[in-house]
Amino acid sequence: MTSSRLPLLRVWPLLCLAALLVFLAGSNISAIGGGSLWGPIWSGTTSGTASSIRMSYVYSPQLVMALLSGSGLGFAGCVFQLSLLNPLASPSTLGVSSGAQLALTLTLLLAPELHASHAFAIALTGSFLAWGLVAAIGGRRLEDPLTLLLSGMAVSFTLAAVTTCLFILKDHYLNSMFIWGAGDLAQNGWDGVRFLAPKLVFGAAIVLAMSRPLSLLGLGTGVARSAGVPVGWARAIVLSAAILITAAITAAVGIIAFVGLAAPHIARMAGARRVIPQLLTAALTGALLLGVTDQALQFLLKSLASFLPAGALAGMLGAPLILYLMRKMAKPPVQPEHSLWLRPHIIRSRADQWRLVAICCMVLLVCLAIALGLPSLDLPLILDWRAPRVLTALLAGCALGCAGCLGQRLLGNPMASPESMGISAGAIMGTVLVLLILPAAGTVGQTAGALGGALIVLMSVLFYGRHQDFDPRSLILVGIAITAIADAAILIFFATGDPRVSQVLALMSGSTYRASYELLSIPAGLSLVAVLMILPALRWLDILPIGNGTARALGMPLALARTVIIISMALLTVAATLLAGPITFVGLAAPQIARVIGLRSTGSHLAGSAALGGSVIVFSDFAGRRLFLPYELPAGLMSVLIGAFGLVLTLTVLRFYGKRRRGRDTAVRGVAA
């Protein structure tokens, strides 16, 4: 399609993929029983032998389904990226997949019949509702790519947290959702293809008819507007078409990560610049990527006879590619990093800052009292059962708040958080691995697994960062890649139908359930070491956010400073993970809040972050225990939900502020997400 106009050099990856696909498909077909079997498929009859049934009801529909879904995902991904001017836009980063997943999970629980008969309508409704939520949160700022991405991620995390709650509470009723979430392409006949194909054609036709407005949108909102394109409407129509396509695919086969993100990038690297060639090349690339993944899986697993869903595997294989793409993107930063900081509205004196810290500590005390169940004085109950959990939550929250604060100051990036270094993901991968190898492993085994995983990740991050003078960005990139791999591994684990799904999910989402006084000592020790390490480095932390140049000019040993900070951050994260599993979000949010309320000096910022982090986790733990008593939800999930509530509140307040002082600060609202 495009190869005739492009130098061969650029399209060689596509040609290689195509050749690989033909080779793999050929050998798979001959393994089933030879090419002679194609005859019966075309004529529509089956001779009834096992191999002909396999050919016409299993193999061929699956191959067609892989190519169709792949092309649809590539196409839709390209539409997302073009119309939103955002190279990272995809159904998963915009919350659309999470919306579909939540809607399908809820219907499966409440009305299984409806779920069976109307999966597409449900997925579509969920997707559009999620998108509506993103639009509502983003408000008028939706045109700003950063705001869009952040609102998308926030909605995505929140909906995913609700889904996880349902998974934990009702795991037995949701077995099929685990396989669906891992995106397996297996087919039982042509029903799936008959279902999907018309929707893809319809969606694609709408987009292709809108190709001129789309290409203008791709040049920027301003250009499009001056060319007379009704930007809002044009964008809404093409996005709706893309959402329709992805919802149809998720309803048909489940969630398939990565293809929609990678295909458009590969298409652009192959030289497709104008809109229609780019869309079509992305579709072709997507089809090739998913087709090759699916065929390679069948080719390799024939002898092993085990079950691996292609969607999750694609996510795992795609991690290095995402790493590569993000590296390329990271070079020209969208805007100078400092402007991403939420600016406090009030500048406070040092004494005022410490007074604020004292108020934070009082909030923490109130949370502690509520969580312990005071003023009830059932002392044995409180001391034996509540205190260990509350202490664990407290220590974990404080450690994460500190780690987040260190990370954000180190990287000069408010989006940095402990989990973005991949340490939490490493810890959880270690735990799951131990559970897989030793199904009856106790606390010691699981703790060792967590520690091992975290250390391996830390080592690889340090090893990788060593060459770049511990350049913050490369650290985060490794973290993202490792997290992607861990996510995929866990999806595959769930798809195997292991009966401990609910337990592992709770572990993974950060729970204080197993807390006891004995388990407190090691993490407390680690945190203490970290705090002692960081105390002499407080001055460095004051300087680092200003920028490398300043730091160097002041004679700071940059590499040493960064190593010290990274190690103590890692120690704090490991301590928190050992205590309560990987808790996301609080490491990101607590330091942000501390900063917004005006804690700027390193000392008060650290103390405030710790107190706020502790409050959030202690309260989340309490809420998780109480909400569906006696059914317990993990603190980590509750903190995400509470955080989402806080986010909506913050945005509302900021919008109100914005009305009064319009134009004061555009970046603020985006980052608040």
Add this chain to the structure above:
Amino acid sequence: MRHLLCAALCCLCLGQAIAGDAAARTPPRVVPLDWGLASTLFALGVKVPALAEKSGYADWVGPENLSDDVVDLGLRLAPDMERLRNADPDLILITPQFSSIVPRIETIAKTKVYATFTPEKTPLSNSIRIARELGELLNASDRAEQLVASTNEALADLRRSRETKPEACPVLVVNFVDERHVRVFADGSLYDDVLKAGNIENAWRRPTNYWGFGTAPASALLDYPDAALIVIGPTPPQVQRILDASGGTQTFDTLLHHLPAVEAGRLRIIPAIWSFGGLPEAARLAKALTSANLPECPHD
């Protein structure tokens, strides 16, 4: 702080002492954290004061009508510790899957571990042993022997019905996860042990997990053209529709209709039986299999 800790320690000791006294209570209050153990206890006629995921238990395991005074403990693998403590058990029964919380549970009451599923992969004989041990422990040895005897009876019936059919098919025991995926039960599962006791061959040859099942695409069933297909519930509605229709006029055209077992009428559907259960579940499966009248595969 020291005083507080001292007080805590005293309370702990006091609690232990009370628990020690209570062990003499008759009948002792026994709380099973695992559904399979709970089902065995019910079969032994033991009254259970608390149970995890009570509503789920009714759906998945038990015909037993749980009375309202049975306390719901919350999630099976993460029971609410405070409720467990307040249920005032004398004895807590767990499986090795709870080992990470054993130190905590032990402070509430005496805790005993019973493993139906072990690396030796002999769940049926483990279940028999567990039923006898529980009977002995709870002064219900008679009931335990009755349970073992009635289970053996059911297994013997199954074996006899098998002997009347010299050419009985090997079977595949599956549970449909969705219309495209099945869990296949084989070596190491309770279902498979029942088949073994009934002298029925399990056709599935692929590796299984710790609990004796594997997840596979439905197309994997094509690899066993000579096997009978035993579908154990719960079956998702869309699969149920297809399987129901397969006897009559064919309005669907999917792989499931062309499975050799379905085409040859070698399909048997059995209502839900908890696959991680114990002796009562084994007996139920044996009875269901006997009355399902397993098909024959004449070799020509």
